[in-house]
Amino acid sequence: MSEFSTSLDDSGDRMRLVNATPIFVRKDGSPMGFHVPQDEPQREALIRVIETNGGIAVAARDADMVISAEYNAWSPRYLPDFIFDSAAQGVVLRLDSFRTRLVQETDADLDREFMDEPMGVHSGAAPEWAQPPVERTHAYYMPLPDATAPNRPQPSQPRVYQSTPRQMPQLSKLRAVVPRRPEANLFTPEEDEIILEEVRRNPSLRNTHSFFEVISRKMPSHSGPSIRHRYRTHLQSQLEYVYKINPQTNKPVTVENGALKTTNVLPRPLKLKYTADDDYALAVALLLSPTGPTTSRGFYKMFAERHTNHSADSWRDRYRKFLAVHGVVEYKQYYETEKAQGRVPEMLKNMTSRKNPGAPSIDDLVRKRARTETSVAQFDALLGAYCNTPEEGTTTVQVRETTFDESISQAVHNSRSAAHTDTSILAEIYETGAETIQPQMRSVKSAAKSSPKKYADSSVLEVIARLAARGKPKIRDSETEKAKHPRADDRKVRKSPGSVKSSPRVNSPAKPTRTCKHMFLGNDESRAPPVESVAAATTETHTTPLGSRLKVFPSGPLVSPDLAKLLGEYTPTRDPAVSPSPVRAGRASKLPRVKTEKFAMLTQTPRVDKRRSVVTELVPTPISTLDQQPLIDTLSSRNPSSFPVRTNVPETIPRPVALKTMLRFASSDESSDESAPGKPVADMTASVSLARKMPQSERKPTHSATEVRPPEHMLEAGKRWLGLNSNDIFRISDRKENTIGLDSESPSATPTRVHSKQQQPVIADSDDGPVSKGTSPEEPAESNTREAPVAPPTPQRYTKEFQQLLEWSAFARIKESSFSPRFHAIGIQEALSRLKGLAKRYPHGVSFDVLLLDLENHVGLVNPLVGSMLFFCTGDLFLVPQYFEAAMAHGKNSQVQTIPGVWCTKYDLMLRSKDEEADRFLCEFHGEENVIARREFLLNFPDDRETGTEGLGAFWK
DNA sequence: ATTCACACCCACACACCAA
DNA sequence: ATTGGTGTGTGGGTGTGAA
Numbered sequence: 004m005s006e007f008s009t010s011l012d013d014s015g016d017r018m019r020l021v022n023a024t025p026i027f028v029r030k031d032g033s034p035m036g037f038h039v040p041q042d043e044p045q046r047e048a049l050i051r052v053i054e055t056n057g058g059i060a061v062a063a064r065d066a067d068m069v070i071s072a073e074y075n076a077w078s079p080r081y082l083p084d085f086i087f088d089s090a091a092q093g094v095v096l097r098l099d100s101f102r103t104r105l106v107q108e109t110d111a112d113l114d115r116e117f118m119d120e121p122m123g124v125h126s127g128a129a130p131e132w133a134q135p136p137v138e139r140t141h142a143y144y145m146p147l148p149d150a151t152a153p154n155r156p157q158p159s160q161p162r163v164y165q166s167t168p169r170q171m172p173q174l175s176k177l178r179a180v181v182p183r184r185p186e187a188n189l190f191t192p193e194e195d196e197i198i199l200e201e202v203r204r205n206p207s208l209r210n211t212h213s214f215f216e217v218i219s220r221k222m223p224s225h226s227g228p229s230i231r232h233r234y235r236t237h238l239q240s241q242l243e244y245v246y247k248i249n250p251q252t253n254k255p256v257t258v259e260n261g262a263l264k265t266t267n268v269l270p271r272p273l274k275l276k277y278t279a280d281d282d283y284a285l286a287v288a289l290l291l292s293p294t295g296p297t298t299s300r301g302f303y304k305m306f307a308e309r310h311t312n313h314s315a316d317s318w319r320d321r322y323r324k325f326l327a328v329h330g331v332v333e334y335k336q337y338y339e340t341e342k343a344q345g346r347v348p349e350m351l352k353n354m355t356s357r358k359n360p361g362a363p364s365i366d367d368l369v370r371k372r373a374r375t376e377t378s379v380a381q382f383d384a385l386l387g388a389y390c391n392t393p394e395e396g397t398t399t400v401q402v403r404e405t406t407f408d409e410s411i412s413q414a415v416h417n418s419r420s421a422a423h424t425d426t427s428i429l430a431e432i433y434e435t436g437a438e439t440i441q442p443q444m445r446s447v448k449s450a451a452k453s454s455p456k457k458y459a460d461s462s463v464l465e466v467i468a469r470l471a472a473r474g475k476p477k478i479r480d481s482e483t484e485k486a487k488h489p490r491a492d493d494r495k496v497r498k499s500p501g502s503v504k505s506s507p508r509v510n511s512p513a514k515p516t517r518t519c520k521h522m523f524l525g526n527d528e529s530r531a532p533p534v535e536s537v538a539a540a541t542t543e544t545h546t547t548p549l550g551s552r553l554k555v556f557p558s559g560p561l562v563s564p565d566l567a568k569l570l571g572e573y574t575p576t577r578d579p580a581v582s583p584s585p586v587r588a589g590r591a592s593k594l595p596r597v598k599t600e601k602f603a604m605l606t607q608t609p610r611v612d613k614r615r616s617v618v619t620e621l622v623p624t625p626i627s628t629l630d631q632q633p634l635i636d637t638l639s640s641r642n643p644s645s646f647p648v649r650t651n652v653p654e655t656i657p658r659p660v661a662l663k664t665m666l667r668f669a670s671s672d673e674s675s676d677e678s679a680p681g682k683p684v685a686d687m688t689a690s691v692s693l694a695r696k697m698p699q700s701e702r703k704p705t706h707s708a709t710e711v712r713p714p715e716h717m718l719e720a721g722k723r724w725l726g727l728n729s730n731d732i733f734r735i736s737d738r739k740e741n742t743i744g745l746d747s748e749s750p751s752a753t754p755t756r757v758h759s760k761q762q763q764p765v766i767a768d769s770d771d772g773p774v775s776k777g778t779s780p781e782e783p784a785e786s787n788t789r790e791a792p793v794a795p796p797t798p799q800r801y802t803k804e805f806q807q808l809l810e811w812s813a814f815a816r817i818k819e820s821s822f823s824p825r826f827h828a829i830g831i832q833e834a835l836s837r838l839k840g841l842a843k844r845y846p847h848g849v850s851f852d853v854l855l856l857d858l859e860n861h862v863g864l865v866n867p868l869v870g871s872m873l874f875f876c877t878g879d880l881f882l883v884p885q886y887f888e889a890a891m892a893h894g895k896n897s898q899v900q901t902i903p904g905v906w907c908t909k910y911d912l913m914l915r916s917k918d919e920e921a922d923r924f925l926c927e928f929h930g931e932e933n934v935i936a937r938r939e940f941l942l943n944f945p946d947d948r949e950t951g952t953e954g955l956g957a958f959w960k
Numbered sequence: 961a962t963t964c965a966c967a968c969c970c971a972c973a974c975a976c977c978a979a
Numbered sequence: 980a981t982t983g984g985t986g987t988g989t990g991g992g993t994g995t996g997a998a
Contacts, residue, residue: 188964188966189964189965190965210990211988211990212989228967229964229965230966231966232965233964237964273974274972274973274974274989274990276973277972277973298981298982298983299982300981300982301981313973316974316975316976320972320974321972321973323983324972325972
């Protein structure tokens with residue numbers, strides 16, 4: 004048969020297999036193309052035999068067949084013996100017996116580990132990533148199911164892509180020693196699709212290096228960097244969808260038929276770049292901090308709860324390595340100047356000194372900055388405190404005037420010695436002079452009350468307002484250029500020579516926007532649109548039942564226009580309607596939207612996170628019994644169009660800042676501490692409120708609210724008491740006290756579920772089993788009829804001990820950040836009373852945003868506590884007081900499902916999952932209207948990092 | 961000259977740790 | 980408990996050489 008001698012023993016040279024007539028040719032005589040993967044050990048011999056027998060070695064995409072000893076799940080391969088045997092026999096043998104099979108797989112584990120199913124088959128089974136990391140360098144951490152607020156995701160369940168221990172070194176060695184093939188190793192369409200499919204299954208990893216490195220282990224003909232490059236340059240634009248990932252399992256969500264649920268919205272990648280808005284928000288918050296710019300973790304923890312796009316650690320690092328180096332005040336001013344002049348500010352970058360060892364250490368810079376900026380912050384805090392102080396005759400917190408004066412003088416002195424001559428606050432201070440500020444403020448303050456218009460244009464008033472609003476500087480002609488280039492001088496001063504590369508480039512023109520590569524940008528859930536986009540957004544204004552105006556900005560800015568105006572500009576005599584501020588000026592239409600036609604479809608139905616798309620601004624409410632408005636609020640209500648208003652916006656926390664600063668200064672004076680009579684003040688911080696309640700012997704100098712803790716003996720007593728009698732807490736006060744009668748103003752309100760202890764056993768935890776109808780029928784039977792209105796609860800019915808526990812347990816165990824200063828000012832009993840008052844005013848079915856706003860504004864409860872409360876109570880405010888009461892007593896809000904009398908969301912959902920008749924039963928229980936309202940509330944409840952309730956609403960779908 | 965695969969770079973986001 | 984230092988590897992590229 005063959006015309007050549009062959010020797011197929013191991014020592015034989017298979018390369019000598021030559022036939023007289025070519026056998027690896029097509030019918031038309033053209034050579035058959037064979038692809039031999041680069042890692043095929045006999046590759047050289049194979050290619051020689053192929054080519055000497057009429058075939059040709061080609062790239063994979065052009066190959067008629069792939070010759071390899073290694074099985075591959077997604078492309079058929081044929082064993083090298085097919086070539087050798089065919090050549091030996093002089094005829095092309097039947098392919099069937101040479102096809103590589105899974106049983107021959109050289110590393111089946113690897114396949115199972117990474118790509119467990121062939122392409123195009125979506126069985127719903129995700130690759131099994133969940134092996135624990137062996138080598139940290141190969142570990143991939145997926146975002147946690149819920150970046151539940153307020154904290155950032157913790158890698159408690161690291162998801163791991165991991166090679167077998169032996170495979171990785173082998174492959175890397177192979178790539179290191181195998182020379183580049185002479186022929187192109189182009190990506191085949193199949194390989195492209197495999198890459199895309201893997202990205203769809205792991206969308207969060209789409210930018211990482213190691214993800215593609217792992218893919219490369221299943222695609223040995225390409226390296227990880229190559230695959231990554233291929234994806235980023237060629238395939239990204241073809242990623243028309245990704246699979247919806249269950250945040251709990253980090254696996255794709257399956258639907259009924261086992262297929263994977265797709266989505267058009269990419270999840271956030273593992274890391275987010277900081278934006279100019281991020282930097283600005285942080286700068287503003289730092290300057291409002293009682294201590295000025297700080298690295299204190301407490302500050303960043305609180306900040307991260309409101310700004311969840313980065314972790315607290317990350318925010319802290321951002322300050323340490325960027326804002327601190329550049330200067331917080333300077334960046335704020337730079338940002339505002341850029342905005343005012345219609346430019347797009349850049350984020351801080353190139354600030355790390357890793358390659359610039361001669362540069363001053365971050366520590367040094369932080370310290371230097373902290374000194375000066377703290378001075379500014381302190382001065383501003385003092386001023387804020389003064390402006391917020393109630394009128395003369397009713398001042399209830401007495402800070403010795405001398406202390407106040409000294410503090411201002413010191414702050415001004417410190418500020419003057421700082422190198423911040425171009426900052427707005429200092430410019431104002433210089434103009435006014437510390438020695439005249441206070442009397443001027445005092446006179447203006449009293450006079451302005453009687454006839455605000457008269458003083459509306461007063462320069463002193465302007466100063467006060469501007470300072471309180473942290474307004475921008477007057478840019479005089481001689482300073483204009485300087486203001487335009489705030490960075491120019493900094494470099495010379497701060498940076499050592501030769502550190503050009505590490506110099507910030509804030510003023511460099513913005514790069515032209517690239518297209519195509521980031522098609523999801525406009526939709527990315529993790530990014531709020533830039534500030535200026537707000538200008539073009541149509542806003543809707545709603546009025547809450549309590550009169551707060553809720554502005555809804557559909558595009559969800561980080562900073563609302565009014566806040567941006569407040570923070571960035573003060574123009575008391577300018578009519579915004581006539582001369583719109585630069586911040587509001589219509590620049591939004593110029594905004595680059597990075598989106599290609601290809602992906603236009605992906606942005607048509609963006610998933611809107613309601614929480615992020617809503618910016619609320621609180622306009623002072625006329626409810627005088629709830630609020631004691633400071634001077635500026637009072638004035639602003641009279642002339643709202645021209646006066647900046649401190650709003651209830653996360654970035655501004657003036658009251659605690661101011662008062663705590665005052666207290667610190669006051670307590671630094673030995674005589675002032677004990678001599679100051681501590682009368683209650685309407686808007687008091689936790690420091691004051693709690694310190695007042697502490698026995699004199701327990702009182703410690705108050706430096707920050709977070710330091711306030713109940714006395715140890717009280718905590719011990721509380722633990723004992725709670726431990727022994729936790730179920731009896733609610734027996735202390737007759738539950739009927741808390742019953743809210745049927746309110747004619749809220750006909751749709753849910754019937755009150757209030758029961759005496761005999762009628763309402765503690766409902767077992769859900770883990771104990773399904774909620775049977777047997778345990779619950781007695782509830783609806785009596786709760787369908789609302790009890791008659793009764794008097795408000797009488798606090799006297801609580802035992803003294805219980806009152807103390809109510810006071811202290813909350814602060815001991817519930818995060819203090821759940822309470823705003825207002826809560827501390829009014830106290831728990833008043834908060835309870837207000838909660839009940841709110842319930843009377845609200846119809847069931849009010850949106851989460853409205854409830855959130857008014858609960859924060861009028862009761863002083865903030866997320867995530869409010870989120871949990873509203874969720875578990877299904878937006879039913881009649882349940883909230885009981886929930887709140889129990890949460891406070893227990894010092895936590897996780898066990899409130901067992902609160903007697905609160906038929907909470909959990910039971911709705913459990914019942915629906917267990918009982919086919921659930922809907923009918925729930926309608927009997929709640930009333931059909933309320934069931935609809937509850938369902939609507941849950942369905943519209945924001946998917947939430949803050950409340951960790953994502954997906955529960957799906958029970959209703 | 962262009963395209964492609966592949967290697968490599970580096971700022972920095974994020975987290976962890978030791979003092 | 981705080982805090983500064985630092986490791987890790989992501990994110991977004993660029994460089995290089997072969998086809």
